[in-house]
Amino acid sequence: MLASPFSAPAADLTPTGESDQTAVYVVLKLDDMFAENGRVPPRWQRIADFSAQRQLKLSIGIIGNSLEGDHPEYIAGLKQMMATGRIEFWHHGYDHRLWKEGDVEFREFSGTDRAHQLDHLTRTHQLAKDKLGLTFATFGAPFNSTDATTGEVLAEMSDIKVWLYGDASSPAGKFVAHRPGPANIEAPVHKPNYAAFVKGLESELKKEPRYLVLQGHPQSWDDAAFTEFVRIVDHLVAQGYVFILPTELPDLIN
Secondary structure, three states, X not given: OOOOOOOOOOOOOOOOOOOOOOOOEEEEEEEEEOOEOOEOOHHHHHHXXXXXXXXXXXXXXXXXXXXXXXXXXXXXXXXXHHHOOOEEEEEOOOOOOEXXXXXXXXXXXXOOOHHHHHHHHHHHHHHHHHHHOOOOOEEOOHHHOOOHHHHHHHOOOOOOOEEEXXXXXXXXXXXXXXXXXXXOOEOOOOXXXXXXXXXXHHHHHHHOOOEEEEXXXXXXXXXXXXXXXXXXXXXXXXXXXXXXXXXXXXXXXO
């Protein structure tokens, strides 16, 4: 059984709906949801349970091809998470693929042509509608890797309002949620690190940010790593940060 070290009492971390010019908002950007044995993986279910106990808002990037096929328990698990209103699912590509052709490296939304990117965006979009009854409003590319073609295609997708770690120089009509500098949940990637996060946050705050979009990969987190993540959340809660969903950013940041 996975450890569940989140014994602190639940707190109301929901913003009022009006922008608070003194608040620093936090979006938990959790990447790479997929099915495991036809179900929501245990490490992801632990995140959902944590969200429920703490009344904590967070967001989860779904890999589109995980919605294909017949996985009723997986779909039911995702719908249960959606029903809480505290978890926003976002478009995290179709296959999260990285490959090489000769010496040239390609990623799902970097180096690929328009037809490829449009197909992967629209296919995942439709799968979410068909399987979850969900219209994605937020997009974040696998590996956070995009190119000019991505912006061109996203500009045609009016349902997408927020682009996580997108191209601020060419926002495609979206709210581009930028990546923080030294404040990272994981250091190195896939390894939550409380001490490194607190140090990075101290440096980040010198820039007086209005919000932080913090990335993590829960499927990689063993019990010790999850405990580090909980310590990070506890620190942010204690310091008065307000946890929100990606789609709440445009209205709160002005």
